[in-house]
Amino acid sequence: MAEAQVPRQPHAFALWREAQDTRIRSPLGGIYYLLAWLLTWAFSNDPAALVLPGVIGIALFALLLALRLLHRLPQEQSNDSLSRWLNLHWSLILITALSWGAAHALAQHHPLFSSSAIIATLSTIAFSTALAFNFAMRKKRALLALLLIYLPGLLTLALAWREQYALLITLSFYLSYLLLALNRSHREYHNTLKLELQLLDQQERLEHLSCTDSLTQLGNRYQFNSLFPVMVANAQRQSQPLSLVLLDIDFFKRINDEYGHACGDSCLSDFAERMRQNFRRDSDALLRLGGEEFGILMPNTPLEQARLLAEQFRLELEREGFNVPGAILPLTTSLGVGCYDMRRDGSAESFFKRVDDALYQAKAAGRNRLEQA
Incomplete structure (x- = not known):
């Protein structure tokens, strides 16, 4: 959107900024979900024996990636249209998070993924970290997405806690750090948003002053x-x-x-x-x-x-x-x-x-x- 089209009202600007940030940050994550599943499947104990879950996972993450890429911002960027776009795009993010949480749980549970389960776990850490720092605009939604990515794997590890207690405890501690980081990122994002709004207000005042005769308050x-x-x-x-x-x-x-x-x-x-x-x-x-x-x-x-x-x-x-x-x-x-x-x-x-x-x-x-x- 051109500078002249940037909304000046605080609520409208916040929606516009969130939509712009979400659009920029979302596609890259979708690519890495697909790559992470490909690696998890390819380096499993027996990829040939896991063709069905492998192909289903590839199709699912490829579809979610395509939906993210095709879901473009509306041309008429009103408050209502941007809100609808954000709600739908967050639905894609949440579905992707749930899908990866299920994939991580499968890799931890299925014996044929034992050699590549560490790839799924490292990917879970990477995805949850990126989510906490890049999608903190909506804290409640980001928290839900974080739990959807993280909890299925933790629950699977908890079922086998005698063998996996070290990894379970480590991941639990890291989850607590992510929750703190998400809260901080949320504050920083909205502080930055307030600063941008202040700058816009100052710019608008300067533009008004530059176009207004100070004595008569008519245009100059x-x-x-x-x-x-x-x-x-x-x-x-x-x-x-x-x-x-x-x-x-x-x-x-x-x-x-x-x-x-x-x-x-x-x-x-x-x-x-x-x-x-x-x-x-x-x-x-x-x-x-x-x-x-x-x-x-x-x-x-x-x-x-x-x-x-x-x-x-x-x-x-x-x-x-x-x-x-x-x-x-x-x-x-x-x-x-x-x-x-x-x-x-x-x-x-x-x-x-x-x-x-x-x-x-x-x-x-x-x-x-x-x-x-």
Whole structure:
């Protein structure tokens, strides 16, 4: 999944991360279960006499390996689909664990496996160790898988404890270590997960700061430069209207000079708030392009609708003015409005220039007016 598609919500990210880790770690284990059984059978006392269990074991572990490899992550990685995928994949892991536990018990119990029982035991140790360290995301499921791998062999050894007590005690002690290791791995995995979530949160905050004007909390020029070409390309591809409104506060320098920069900043913030109140659609992108210049990107909006909204904003701004202590200052804006036209605009830059030229026509014609590009 691309970085832009990584879930940002904690629960969704935890599911996504677990699914990714499970997908990466699972196939390798499936291969070694098959290899371990091949070695256990091939180095038994009489492989020819054990053809039936040998072939059944090979077929079983090959099938489980194939199912792991074929069980790919869903394309639509929603919480529900990832949960279903994880539940099914854990079922394969648990069935594999039970199958190996039974194979180990058979190798310990059947006299014709006496020469290769040590291979099965060493493989059990290896598989249970890998499970404790690599699949600790779900502690209860990992514990169940660990017991399914380990206990059948231990029970078989316990039945012959007079001859196998040394191995039985050693494996029991090692199982206690694995249980502690599983608990520790589970904590470490989730601590790492928390750290990743913190990093994602910090990244999201930095991205927000890099795309947001700190004074007005509108999008900034950087965000405009990122959004504008994409919206133009979408308008071309989908044959949908895209309108652009450019606004410039009239005589803003006079407010700064006569009332100070603090009043100027307050004026910019108030202007941005008026924009938010007038252009309320979630699809509209409201931006401060620099100084006293602002812009509004309006996807799926024909020119006439954009012109009416922009003119309504201009009239309300002219009527209400800008409040300062003890007075109401006149506050007006000049606007250029245009809609993307493939016949007239060869690129996003030419579309912007056309609307920007309309803005300057409005300023040259006396300000406090709207010009249509």
